[in-house]
Amino acid sequence: MSSQERVCYYGKGDVFVFRTYQTPLEGIKTIPESNFTGRNNVIFGMNAKIALEGDFLHSFTKADNSCVVATDSMKNFILRQAAQYHGPTFEGFLKFVCNRFLNTYPHITSVEITADEVPFETVQVAGQNGLEASPLVYRHSRNELITTTVKVARTEQGNQLVKQESGIKNLHLIKVTGSSFYGFIQDEYTTLPEAKDRPLYIYLDIFYRYNDKEDAVSDNPAVYVPAEQVRDIAASVFHEAETLSIQDLIYRVGCRVLQRFPQLAEVQFLSNNRTWETIVEIPDSEGAVFTEPRPPYGFQGFVVNRQDLVNEGLESPTESVEA
Numbered sequence: 585m586s587s588q589e590r591v592c593y594y595g596k597g598d599v600f601v602f603r604t605y606q607t608p609l610e611g612i613k614t615i616p617e618s619n620f621t622g623r624n625n626v627i628f629g630m631n632a633k634i635a636l637e638g639d640f641l642h643s644f645t646k647a648d649n650s651c652v653v654a655t656d657s658m659k660n661f662i663l664r665q666a667a668q669y670h671g672p673t674f675e676g677f678l679k680f681v682c683n684r685f686l687n688t689y690p691h692i693t694s695v696e697i698t699a700d701e702v703p704f705e706t707v708q709v710a711g712q713n714g715l716e717a718s719p720l721v722y723r724h725s726r727n728e729l730i731t732t733t734v735k736v737a738r739t740e741q742g743n744q745l746v747k748q749e750s751g752i753k754n755l756h757l758i759k760v761t762g763s764s765f766y767g768f769i770q771d772e773y774t775t776l777p778e779a780k781d782r783p784l785y786i787y788l789d790i791f792y793r794y795n796d797k798e799d800a801v802s803d804n805p806a807v808y809v810p811a812e813q814v815r816d817i818a819a820s821v822f823h824e825a826e827t828l829s830i831q832d833l834i835y836r837v838g839c840r841v842l843q844r845f846p847q848l849a850e851v852q853f854l855s856n857n858r859t860w861e862t863i864v865e866i867p868d869s870e871g872a873v874f875t876e877p878r879p880p881y882g883f884q885g886f887v888v889n890r891q892d893l894v895n896e897g898l899e900s901p902t903e904s905v906e907a
């Protein structure tokens with residue numbers, strides 16, 4: 585087996601990149617579920633993880649470091665490229681860095697980078713006409729974050745984008761009333777009571793893939809899908825729907841995301857059930873007292889694709905093929 589066929593990679597994680605005054609993301613299409621119109625990119629912050637594949641076999645088997653790009657150098661390389669990239673998206677930046685690696689080091693065969701946004705929110709400060717968003721001070725957000733992965737491989741036809749996905753991680757949503765879970769198997773193992781109304785708290789990671797990977801990295805706002813709009817669709821659908829389970833909810837969210845974005849091929853969900861435990865039901869009141877659930881926690885994984893829209897009568901088969 586040649587070194588090309590053998591799994592052989594190494595890289596660096598927790599590469600923090602903070603680029604200020606990056607080109608803003610503008611010209612995004614608006615959707616009814618979201619007031620997101622763009623990113624000012626005053627802080628373009630991410631935690632990146634890079635992995636290189638290539639002819640590194642002898643670095644493992646013969647202690648030969650002559651082909652080794654030190655992982656410390658990888659970190660420096662990524663940081664320096666952040667000054668050279670002038671587009672508005674994480675996706676575009678990662679593709680830019682991957683290409684620069686392949687063009688700099690001929691023995692590297694592919695570069696994969698995943699970047700998790702380090703999110704900062706605007707803060708309101710006293711201005712001339714009341715409160716206004718400070719253009720200078722930002723608050724580190726502990727909420728959900730954008731994530732994206734790009735892999736570029738060297739091929740006979742040149743560098744090719746071979747993997748791309750974007751998404752939103754750690755989205756935590758609670759719906760205090762209007763969710764149920766009943767009708768599940770009742771047997772000698774069942775102790776969970778059926779719930780006609782439960783305070784459904786979910787942790788969600790949502791990933792999406794384009795029909796044409798190039799649309800994700802092209803920095804063209806007309807075809808770019810902002811993770812913030814996907815996040816807002818999830819919240820809107822949760823609000824609107826009387827859901828029968830988390831499975832039901834994520835399927836509905838996936839269908840809506842694909843309806844809004846014909847340029848997407850599929851939406852993947854990883855969900856976690858954190859439904860609050862009821863402690864006190866308060867008589868003659870809508871309110872109750874809850875606490876965090878105890879482990880273990882249930883989870884779901886599902887991919888919704890365009891065929892689901894056809895099956896639901898939300899898209900014609902021909903539209904689906906064209907998309």
Ligand SMILES: O=c1[nH]c(=O)c2[nH]c(=O)[nH]c2[nH]1
Pocket residue numbers: 765776828829830831857882
């Ligand atoms: O939405 C849910 N789906 C399940 O599959 C499940 N299982 C469970 O115990 N609670 C829930 N909730």
